[in-house]
Amino acid sequence: MMRALMFTTLVLTAFSALGSGCSSEDYFCDDSGCYYCDGLGCRPVDPPDRPPCVGDYECPAGTACTDLGCVGECTSDDECEMGTECRSGSCVAPTEPIPVPNPGVCTTNDECLASGLVCLDGVCTPDDSVCSADTDCAAGELCISGECLADDERCQFDHECGEGRSCINSECVTGCTDASSCDAGFMCLAGVCTPPITEGCTSNAACGGDSVCVDGACRPECAVDTDCGDGFRCSTAGACVVDTRPRPFCSNDSECMEGRVCRSGVCRTPCETSEQCRRFDVQFNVCSEESLCITTNEATSDCATQSDCLTGQSCSDGICR
Template sequence: MLHRLAFISFVTAGAMAVLGGCAQEDYYCDADGCYYCDGVGCRAVDPPDRTLCRGDFECPSGELCTDLGCAASGCTADADCVEGTVCREGWCVSPTEPNPTPTPGECTNNDDCDADLECVDGTCTPRVTPPACTVDGDCGTAQVCLDGECRDVDDTCHFNTECGPGRVCVDQRCTEACSASNPCPEGQMCDADVYCVDVTPVDECVQNTDCESGQVCVDGSCKDECSTDAQCSEGLYCAAGRCQIDDRPNPFCTQDSDCMAGAVCRNGACRSPCTEHAECPRFDVALTFCLDMVCATTNEATSDCTGASDCMSGQSCVDGVCR
């Protein structure tokens, strides 16, 4: 009789355990995880895989970048979160995860960001530029790869003659020429007494609100927003929605009739035709070679580079010569 009562008590206790636990709810979470349950038992519900991120821009809508990866934010109850996660302090997390720390990708200038990102409004964001490239083959027809950007061939230079007066060709970009008596524009400094280079940003801004209306904070400097070249100041042009230094060639002819009598138009520049070297110094002492039937400078005739990649580390290609 005592053995029979003990057996009944054991069965009753087991049934109460089932009724009081999994059998009463299909889905629940505790400190160890989330589960689907029935009268037989429970199976774990894994949280969704997290997307690794460098900033909010790499996360889906409704999620923010954290040290755990992309995480949904703004919840007020577990029901606001996907299965496998619970709502904790406004974040949807797995019961076993710590509270996430936001990592939106804050920055003060481009040095704080990866190479394919730029610092805009205090946050690292994808560069708003032509497609990234490593070789010319990565670019479209009539484009070349210049400093990781695809650029139209017409927007690059090889020699000073393509840039127009007062500019020199440096690493395929037309750059303001300078000297002790010819200083650079504001925001630039004279390198090697030959050409102007941008001064390292002084972090005049961190986010757009630090700039005037109509400007955006890029790489620690306030840049005017634009949609056309006409909205930019002299020496600047509109690219990627903001005014930037105009480093494009400045052709001053498109056909022979644009040049003085006897000259021909080649690559946007008026050139003196020739048949032999001796003819050229008569036009200009700097013209010492007859190259492809037009007079050329020594640098043009004996060029050893077209861009920085052709030169030693720390050198630039200036007018076809590494220096």
């Protein structure tokens, strides 16, 4: 009796398949799913595995990040893999809901840097110029505030920054006690002259025509440094940012007083003893192993970047504080 019942079930299944267009080798989808059919009947076809994602930047070309993972984009069923059909521009199984897009929305670079990305136009976007660690940069470069900077673009000691600026975490910044000690248009924030905080943005559309949304703020768009105002430079993201690069006093010996030499943008006095240095300059008061007068901090420095210091410390004028 049981064998007869099983045989009857198989026959009914076969007739059902024939009624659904399976009289020959075929593939189709209906409300219950997708099926592959041949002379033996119809077998369900599962949708392909989809890699999980947190933004479009993690998905292969031709797919988009959604709550279902990386889903193929389409305009017709022919563009979808077996097990799926084209619905609302996405390749999904008939039994799956319409996926919810998850492009990787962001407001600041901090939300993207862990993946080596930058927040542009409100979306975490791959950018070769953005780094999250020194290992992301070329030889001789260090990762400072998300940008790979060469030796001459970062500082270690205050005297490399020029008058009125200090070297903190490899960047030359202007110290202040109130806004009156900052350049016009800047404000004093945590003892550092800072550009005014503009209304936050999440996309370029929220900014003016010549501005872009970078790191949650509208910044003037640029291609070269001269597109930006005094005290600003054009970043690798194409936006005007505060210029924190060192300001060398000299580029060769001829720019120094007679008897001095230009080293790392600073005119140095040759010496044999520290006493000789102190007679010439109260700042460069130590005679180095290279027989040049240097500052006390240069002689006792314990950091070149913030990564050399303990958590919570900054590298200020070559010393962890």
